Amino acid sequence: xxxxxxxxxxxxxxxxxxxxxxxxxxxxxxxxxxxxxxxxxxxxxxxxxxxxxxxxxxxxxxxxxxxxxxxxxxxxxxxxxxxxxxxxxxxxxxxxxxxxxxxxxxxxxxxxxxxxxxxxxxxxxxxxxxxxxxxxxxxxxxxxxxxxxxxxxxxxxxxxxxxxxxxxxxxxxxxxxxxxxxxxxxxxxxxxxxxxxxxxxxxxxxxxxxxxxxxxxxxxxxxxxxxxxxxxxxxxxxxxxxxxxxxxxxxxxxxxxxxxxxxxxxxxxxxxxxxxxxxxxxxxxxxxxxxxxxxxxxxxxxxxxxxxxxxxxxxxxxxxxxxxxxxxxxxxxxxxxxxxxxxxxxxxxxxxxxxxxxxxxxxxxxxxxxxxxxxxxxxxxxxxxxxxxxxxxxxxxxxxxxxxxxxxxxxxxxxxxxxxxxxxxxxxxxxxxxxxxxxxxxxxxxxxxxxxxxxxxxxxxxxxxxxxxxxxxxxxxxxxxxxxxx
Amino acid sequence: xxxxxxxxxxxxxxxxxxxxxxxxxxxxxxxxxxxxxxxxxxxxxxxxxxxxxxxxxxxxxxxxxxxxxxxxxxxxxxxxxxxxxxxxxxxxxxxxxxxxxxxxxxxxxxxxxxxxxxxxxxxxxxxxxxxxxxxxxxxxxxxxxxxxxxxxxxxxxxxxxxxxxxxxxxxxxxxxxxxxxxxxxxxxxxxxxxxxxxxxxxxxxxxxxxxxxxxxxxxxxxxxxxxxxxxxxxxxxxxxxxxxxxxxxxxxxxxxxxxxxxxxxxxxxxxxxxxxxxxxxxxxxxxxxxxxxxxxxxxxxxxxxxxxxxxxxxxxxxxxxxxxxxxxxxxxxxxxxxxxxxxxxxxxxxxxxxxxxxxxxxxxxxxxxxxxxxxxxxxxxxxxxxxxxxxxxxxxxxxxxxxxxxxxxxxxxxxxxxxxxxxxxxxxxxxxxxxxxxxxxxxxx
Numbered sequence: 001x002x003x004x005x006x007x008x009x010x011x012x013x014x015x016x017x018x019x020x021x022x023x024x025x026x027x028x029x030x031x032x033x034x035x036x037x038x039x040x041x042x043x044x045x046x047x048x049x050x051x052x053x054x055x056x057x058x059x060x061x062x063x064x065x066x067x068x069x070x071x072x073x074x075x076x077x078x079x080x081x082x083x084x085x086x087x088x089x090x091x092x093x094x095x096x097x098x099x100x101x102x103x104x105x106x107x108x109x110x111x112x113x114x115x116x117x118x119x120x121x122x123x124x125x126x127x128x129x130x131x132x133x134x135x136x137x138x139x140x141x142x143x144x145x146x147x148x149x150x151x152x153x154x155x156x157x158x159x160x161x162x163x164x165x166x167x168x169x170x171x172x173x174x175x176x177x178x179x180x181x182x183x184x185x186x187x188x189x190x191x192x193x194x195x196x197x198x199x200x201x202x203x204x205x206x207x208x209x210x211x212x213x214x215x216x217x218x219x220x221x222x223x224x225x226x227x228x229x230x231x232x233x234x235x236x237x238x239x240x241x242x243x244x245x246x247x248x249x250x251x252x253x254x255x256x257x258x259x260x261x262x263x264x265x266x267x268x269x270x271x272x273x274x275x276x277x278x279x280x281x282x283x284x285x286x287x288x289x290x291x292x293x294x295x296x297x298x299x300x301x302x303x304x305x306x307x308x309x310x311x312x313x314x315x316x317x318x319x320x321x322x323x324x325x326x327x328x329x330x331x332x333x334x335x336x337x338x339x340x341x342x343x344x345x346x347x348x349x350x351x352x353x354x355x356x357x358x359x360x361x362x363x364x365x366x367x368x369x370x371x372x373x374x375x376x377x378x379x380x381x382x383x384x385x386x387x388x389x390x391x392x393x394x395x396x397x398x399x400x401x402x403x404x405x406x407x408x409x410x411x412x413x414x415x416x417x418x419x420x421x422x423x424x425x426x427x428x429x430x431x432x433x434x435x436x437x438x439x440x441x442x443x444x445x446x447x448x449x450x451x452x453x454x455x456x457x458x459x460x461x462x463x464x465x466x467x468x469x470x471x472x473x474x475x476x477x478x479x480x481x482x483x484x485x486x
Numbered sequence: 487x488x489x490x491x492x493x494x495x496x497x498x499x500x501x502x503x504x505x506x507x508x509x510x511x512x513x514x515x516x517x518x519x520x521x522x523x524x525x526x527x528x529x530x531x532x533x534x535x536x537x538x539x540x541x542x543x544x545x546x547x548x549x550x551x552x553x554x555x556x557x558x559x560x561x562x563x564x565x566x567x568x569x570x571x572x573x574x575x576x577x578x579x580x581x582x583x584x585x586x587x588x589x590x591x592x593x594x595x596x597x598x599x600x601x602x603x604x605x606x607x608x609x610x611x612x613x614x615x616x617x618x619x620x621x622x623x624x625x626x627x628x629x630x631x632x633x634x635x636x637x638x639x640x641x642x643x644x645x646x647x648x649x650x651x652x653x654x655x656x657x658x659x660x661x662x663x664x665x666x667x668x669x670x671x672x673x674x675x676x677x678x679x680x681x682x683x684x685x686x687x688x689x690x691x692x693x694x695x696x697x698x699x700x701x702x703x704x705x706x707x708x709x710x711x712x713x714x715x716x717x718x719x720x721x722x723x724x725x726x727x728x729x730x731x732x733x734x735x736x737x738x739x740x741x742x743x744x745x746x747x748x749x750x751x752x753x754x755x756x757x758x759x760x761x762x763x764x765x766x767x768x769x770x771x772x773x774x775x776x777x778x779x780x781x782x783x784x785x786x787x788x789x790x791x792x793x794x795x796x797x798x799x800x801x802x803x804x805x806x807x808x809x810x811x812x813x814x815x816x817x818x819x820x821x822x823x824x825x826x827x828x829x830x831x832x833x834x835x836x837x838x839x840x841x842x843x844x845x846x847x848x849x850x851x852x853x854x855x856x857x858x859x860x861x862x863x864x865x866x867x868x869x870x871x872x873x874x875x876x877x878x879x880x881x882x883x884x885x886x887x888x889x890x891x892x893x894x895x896x897x898x899x900x901x902x903x904x905x906x907x908x909x910x911x912x913x914x915x916x917x918x919x920x921x922x923x924x925x926x927x928x929x930x931x
Contacts, residue, residue, distance in 0.1 A: 375773060377748075377755040377763045386756040 005067065008058025009075050009156075010082065013146055014051030017083055018044045023133060024090070024126040027207075036126040039093035047086045064156035070480055072159035073471040076143055080463055083142055084109045087134050094123055100448065103455045108134030109142070110466035111348060113221020113318035113435030114458070116448035120226035125207060128224035132214035138466070139218025139248070139348035140188045148181035157181070163471060173253050180253075187256045188348075192217045195244045202236040216241055219248045219349035221318030221435040228320040228443055235304060238321045242308045246280065249315030249343030271383050272344050272355040276314075279354070283338050284310045290331040314338040316349040318435025318443070325442025332438055339428050350433030350465055352402060358382060359395050401469050406431060409461055416451050426450075430458040431465035487846065488512070488550040490576075492536035492566045493557030494520055497581070497611070497835055500817065501554060501842055502527050504860075508923060509846075512545060516557065536566025539573060548574030552846060556581040556609075567605045579845060580605045581838075585725070588613065609841050611834035612725040615788075618837050619726070619811055620733050622830055623718065623784045627709045627809070629691060629830050632855040632864065634914050638898045639891045640701045641855065641864065644709050645829060646690045652708060658682040663703045665900040666696035669888035669916035670862050675821060677861045677918065679886045693857060695890035695916065696900050715739060719782040721768035721798050722789030723747075723754045726813065726834070730786065731761045742777060744768050768798040780805035788813040799828050820859040836860060851926045854914070863922055864890070865915045867929060869907060879903030885924050887917035 021044040028037040067075075088098075088105035096104065100116045107114045108131055117123070137145060143164040147157040158177045173180045192213050199209035211224045225231035229241055247255065254267040267273055287306035291297050308321040313335050324335060342351015362380045369378055379386040387395075406427055414423030425437035426447075436443040447455065464472040474480055487509045491498045494515040502511050502524070511529040514536055524531060534541030536555060547553070553576045555563035560582045567578040582588045591608040621631045630643035646653060652660045657668055657680060671680050672691040686692060694704060718734055720727045723745030731741045731754075741761040745751050748765055755763040766773040768789060779785060785807045787795040792815050799812045811830040814820055823831040836856055843853035855864040878889060878901055891914040892899040892907070899905060907913070917925055 373762060373764065373777065375764045375766045375777070377751040377765050379752070379755045381756075384759070 004058040004061055005064065005071055006058070006075055006078065007054040008061035009064060009067075009153075010078055011051045011054030011056075011058055012150060012152060013079055013142075014047050014054060014082065014086070016146065016150065017086060018047030018051060020137070021047060021086065021090075024130045027129045028124075028126040031125050033124050033126065036124045039090035040126070040130070042093070043086055043089035046089060050082075050086075062152060064153055067156035067159055069159065069163075070474065072156065072163045073474050074480075076160050076163045077463075077467060077471045077475065079142055079146075080109065080467065084463070087130075090127070090130055094127055099452055099455050099459075103447065103459050104131070105134065106459050106462050107435070108220070108222060109138035110433050110462040111135050111138050111218045111220040111316070111350065112430060112433040112462045112466075113215065114430060114441070114447050114462075115222065115435075116446055116455070118446045118448050120224075125224075128211055128222075129207075131222045132211035132220070132224070135218040135220030135222055136192070136214035137218075139220060140185055140252070144181045144184060147177060148185050151178065164467065173256055183256050183260070184252050187252055187260060188217060190259075191244065191247055191255075195240065198240045198244075199237060202234060202240055204232060204234075204237055208232075212241070213244070216244045216317065216319070217248050217348060219245065219315045219317045219343060219347070219433075221312070221316075223319060229308070230321050230323070230443075235300075238304055238308050241319060241321075242304075242311050245308075245311040245315045245317050245319070246277075248317065249276065249311070249347045249349040251344045251346035252348070253346050269383075272358060275358045276344050276354045279338065279341060280307075280310055280314060283314075283334055287331055287334045290328060290334065294328060294331075309335060310338055313434060314341055314349075314351075315343045315347070316351050316432050316434045318429070320436065320443030323442060323444045325436075325438050325445065336425065336428070336438075339425075339432055339434055342432055352399065352432070355382065356395050356399060359387065359392070360399060363392070363396070398469060401473060402431070405461070405464065405469070409457055413454050413457055416453050416457075422450070422454075426454075426458065427461060430461040433462060433465050487552065489552045489554065489846075490514060490545070490547055490550040490570075492553070492555045492563070493581075494524065495556055495558055496816075497556050497838060498554070499523060499527075500835055500839055501556075502529050504839065504843070505846070512550070514541070514545065516562075536562060537569050539569055542570055542573060548576070550574075550576055552577050552579065554579045554581075554842065560584050560587055564605065571604050577845070578606045579842060580608050582608055582610050583612065583725070607845060609838050611838035613729060614837035614841055615813065615832060615834040616726050616729040616733065618832055619730055619786060619788075622832070623715055623786070623809070623811060625705065626713055626715060626783070628705075630693075630857065634695075634854065634864070634891055635893050635898055635912075638698055638893075639696065639900070639914065640698050641693065641695045641857075641890070642701055642705065643691055643693045643857070646686055646688055646692060648688065650688075650708070652686050653688050654685060656683055656685050660686070662694075663696075663700045663707070665700035666694055666704050667888060667890055667900060669693055669695050669890050670857060672858055672861075675824065677858050679888060679916070679918070691858075693862070693916070695888075695914075697898055700900070713783070715783045717742075717782040719779040719785045719802075720744070721779075721785070721787045721802075722795075722813075723750055723763070724788065724790055726788045727786075728754060728757070730788070731758055735760045742779065742782065744773065744777075744779070769794060769801060771801060774801060774805060780807040782807070784809045784811060786811045786813075790815065792816055792819050796823060796826070796828075799823075800826065803827065817859065824859075831859065833859070851922075851930075853922070857916075861919055863917060863919050865913075865917060865922055865925060867913050867915065867926070869909055869911045869913065869929065871909050873907070873909040873911075873929075875906050875908050877904065877906045881907070883925070884928055885917065885921040887915050887921060887925055890914045890916050 021040055024040050025037040084106045088101040091101035091104055103116055141164050143160050147153055147161050161177050173183050195213040196209045200206055208224055215222045254270055257263045258267040284306045287310055288302040291302035291306055305322045309324055312319045341357050342353050343349025345353045345355045366378050366380055410424040410427040414420045421439050422441055426441050429437040441447055489509050489511045492514045506528045513529055513531045514534055516535055517533055532545050547570055553570050555566040557563055563580045567580045570576050588610045591603055625631045628642050629645055632641040668680055670677055670693040717740045720731055720743045723743050727743060731743050734741050743761050744764045744766055746767055751763050751765045780802045785802045787798045789795055795812050799810050803810055810828055812828045814823055814831050814833045820831055840856050851865055851867040853863050854866045889901055892901050893912040
C-alpha cells in the first residue's frame with residue numbers, strides 16, 4: 001500500500017468537495033441572510049487547503065490505474081470520514097459541540113437521519129439545506145458522484161465504485177463505469193426533481209419541498225420541520241413521500257432501465273424487488289390492523305400511517321408521519337422487524353438489504369429440503385440464477401458480522417445508557433442507517449441527550465453500516481496496514 | 487433417387503441399410519477405419535472430407551437429390567451442407583447434437599438473419615426422441631402415440647392387460663367406437679395386420695388409428711384414462727433427460743431426475759426450475775427406494791448406456807412401476823428389451839430415421855411413423871389426378887395393408903370397406919415395412 005497514492009486521490013476529492021460545500025451560500029443569498037454564509041466559506045476554505053496539502057503529499061499523482069484493492073477500500077473509507085468531518089465544520093459555527101457536529105454530519109452523509117437537535121427554531125435555513133444536501137449526496141454515494149464527474153479515476157474508479165457499495169450483485173449498466181455512475185445520478189436527479197414538483201403541487205413550500213425531497217430520495221430522513229412529515233398535516237404529502245421512499249429503496253440500476261430505457265421487465269421480474277414489495281404490503285397490513293385497534297383508529301388513517309411508516313423504516317429513511325414511539329408494543333415490534341430488513345441492494349437505503357434476507361430464507365428452505373432428499377442437488381437461485389458458493393459464503397458471513405456488531409454495540413450502549421431499548425434499537429437504527437428509534441430517541445425525540453461515548457459508538461456504527469461492513473472489517477486486519485513508501 | 491451420405495456413424499448405416507435397395511446411395515467418409523458392416527450394403531463408398539469441393543465434384547455430388555450429413559462432428563456437418571450448396575441446389579439434411587447450434591437453425595426467426603443459414607433441415611436425434619417420449623407419456627397407459635394429419639387423427643398403441651374386457655374377443659365383437667380401426671397387432675414379437683375375425687389375446691400390443699375424438703373415447707372406455715400423469719421420474723440427465731424434464735415441468739408435472747455425474751448435476755440443477763435433481767447411480771436400489779422413484783406415474787430410463795438402461799428398467803419394474811419408457815441405443819437390442827417385459831422402448835435413431843424417411847419424397851409417398859421399432863410403417867401419399875374413383879372393398883391391394891385415414895379437403899375420414907377413394911385424396915396407410923414398395927407401385931403404376 002502506498003500512501004502518496006491515497007492522499008493524492010483524497011486530495012482531488014477534497015478539492016471538488018470544497019466547491020460543493022459552497023452550495024448553501026446560494027440559499028443564504030436568496031434569504032438575504034449573509035451571516036449564514038460564513039460557516040460554509042470557512043468549511044470550503046478548509047477543504048481546499050486540506051486538499052492541496054494532500055495533493056502535495058501525494059506528489060500530484062494523476063494516474064491511479066495501478067490502484068490495488070486495499071488502497072481502494074482505504075480511499076473509500078477515508079473519503080467518508082473526511083468529507084463528513086468537513087461537512088461538520090459549518091455546524092460548529094451554529095453552536096454544536098464537536099462530537100455533536102460530527103454525529104449530525106455523519107448522520108447526514110450516511111443517510112441515517114438521526115439528529116441531536118432538540119430545538120429547530122434556533123437555526124437558519126442554509127443550515128437545514130446543508131443537512132438535507134449532505135443526505136442527498138450520501139444517498140447515491142459520494143464515491144459514485146466523484147466517479148461520475150471526475151475523469152481522473154479511470155480504471156481505479158471501478159475499484160472504488162464497488163468498494164463503496166459491495167452489494168452481492170454487480171450491476172453495471174454500461175461497459176464503462178463512468179457512464180454507469182452518470183446514469184445512476186441521472187435517474188436519482190430526475191426522481192428528486194419529480195418529487196419536488198409533486199410536493200409543491202400538494203401545497204408544500206418550495207424550500208421544504210426541496211429539503212424533504214433531498215432526504216426522501218436519499219432514504220435519509222432529515223426534515224426541516226421539527227415534527228418531520230407529520231408536521232405538514234397533509235395526506236397528499238404523506239402519500240407522495242411514501243411513493244418516493246419506496247422508489248428510493250429500489251435498485252436504481254433497474255429503475256434506470258425501467259424509466260429511462262423503457263425496459264420494465266428486469267424490474268418487474270426481479271426477485272428482490274418483488275420480495276421487497278411483498279414485505280411492504282404484508283407488514284403494512286399487519287401494522288394497519290394494530291393501528292386500527294388503537295383508540296381513535298380509522299381505516300384510512302391507519303392504512304396511510306402504516307404504509308408510510310413501514311416504507312420509511314424498511315427503506316431506512318426514518319421520516320415519521322406519526323410519533324411511532326407512542327404506538328403499542330405489537331406495532332413497534334412490526335417496525336423493529338422491518339428495521340432489520342433494509343432496502344434493496346443498489347438503492348439509496350441501508351440495512352441488511354432485502355436480497356440477503358431473501359437469500360437466507362432460501363438457504364434455510366434448502367437445508368430443510370436437503371434433510372428430506374439427502375442426495376438431491378439443490379442450488380439457491382435468485383433471479384433464476386444460481387448463487388455461487390463464494391458469494392453464498394460472503395452473504396452468510398456478512399449477516400454474521402452484522403449480528404455480531406449489533407450485539408457488541410448494543411451491549412456497550414446498553415451498559416453506558418443503562419437502557420436496553422436505547423442500546424439495541426438505537427444500534428439497529430444507526431447500523432441500518434435508519435435514524436430514529438423508539439423511546440427517547442424516537443422520531444420526535446433526539447440523540448442529543450445521550451452520553452458522549454454512545455454518540456461516538458453510534459457515529460462509528462453509521463459509517464460502518466453505510467459501507468456495508470467490509471471495508472471496516474478489512475481494516476481490522478494488521479496486514480491491511482502494510483504501507484510501502486514509494 | 488441419388489442419395490449422398492456424409493459420415494459413417496451408426497445412423498448412416500441405418501439409413502443406408504433401410505434405403506440401399508430402392509435408391510442409389512453414396513457414402514462419403516473421412517479417412518480412417520470403416521466398419522465391416524458397410525461392406526454388406528449395396529452402396530459406393532468414397533473417402534474424403536464433406537467440406538472439400540474437389541471431392542464433391544469428383545463424385546458428382548451435384549447430381550444427387552439428397553445430401554445427409556451425419557458425421558459425429560456438428561460443425562463438419564454444417565460446413566459439408568454449405569459446401570454442397572455452393573455447387574448444386576441439393577436438398578440437405580444436417581445432423582446436429584449441440585443445443586446452442588440447434589437453436590440457431592431451428593428458431594422460427596432464422597430466416598430474418600442477415601444472411602440465411604442455407605440448410606434445408608436440421609435433425610437432432612435426441613431432440614426428436616424427447617418429443618416422442620413426451621407424446622407417449624402424455625397419454626396414460628399408451629405404448630406409442632403418433633399424431634396424424636396435424637392432430638386431427640391419432641395413432642395409439644396399447645397392451646392388453648389381465649383385467650381388460652376385450653380379452654379373447656374377436657375385433658368385430660368388441661364394439662369399439664365409430665371411426666376407430668385396428669391396423670396392426672403385435673403378438674409374441676410379431677406384427678401382423680388383423681381382420682374382423684381376429685381374436686384379441688392377453689398381452690397383445692394393439693395399434694389403434696382413428697379420429698382424435700374417437701380415440702379419446704376409446705381410451706376412456708377400454709383403457710384406464712381417468713388418472714392424469716402428474717409425476718415422472720427420469721434416470722439419466724443427458725440431453726434427452728434434460729430436455730424432457732424442461733418440457734415436463736413446463737406442463738406442471740413434478741419431475742425427479744437422477745444423474746450420476748456431479749458436474750452435470752450442477753448444470754441440471756442450475757438450468758431446471760422445479761425438477762428435483764438427485765446425484766447418484768440409477769441402479770442404486772437404496773436411492774430408488776428412498777426417493778420413491780417407482781411410485782411416479784411414469785419412469786423414463788434414458789442414460790446413454792443400454793446395459794444400464796436395461797438394469798434400471800428391470801429394477802424399477804421390480805419396485806412396482808406402472809409404466810417404464812426405456813431408451814435403446816443399439817437398434818439390435820430393441821427386441822431383447824421388449825422380450826424382458828419393458829413396455830415402451832424408444833430410440834433416438836429410430837426417431838431420426840422416421841424424420842429422414844419423411845423427407846425422402848419418392849413418388850409422393852413418405853413415411854410418417856415407424857411402428858414396433860420399424861417393423862410397421864405409416865405411409866402418407868396423395869392420390870394422382872388420374873386416379874379412378876373406387877370403393878375400398880373392391881380394390882385389390884397386392885399386399886395386406888390398412889387405409890387408416892383419408893383426408894379430403896378439410897374432412898378427416900376413418901374409412902371402412904364402403905368408403906371410396908377419389909383423386910387427390912391424401913391417405914395414411916398402415917403397412918408392413920417390406921410391403922411399402924408394393925403399395926407405392928400399386929397406387930402410382
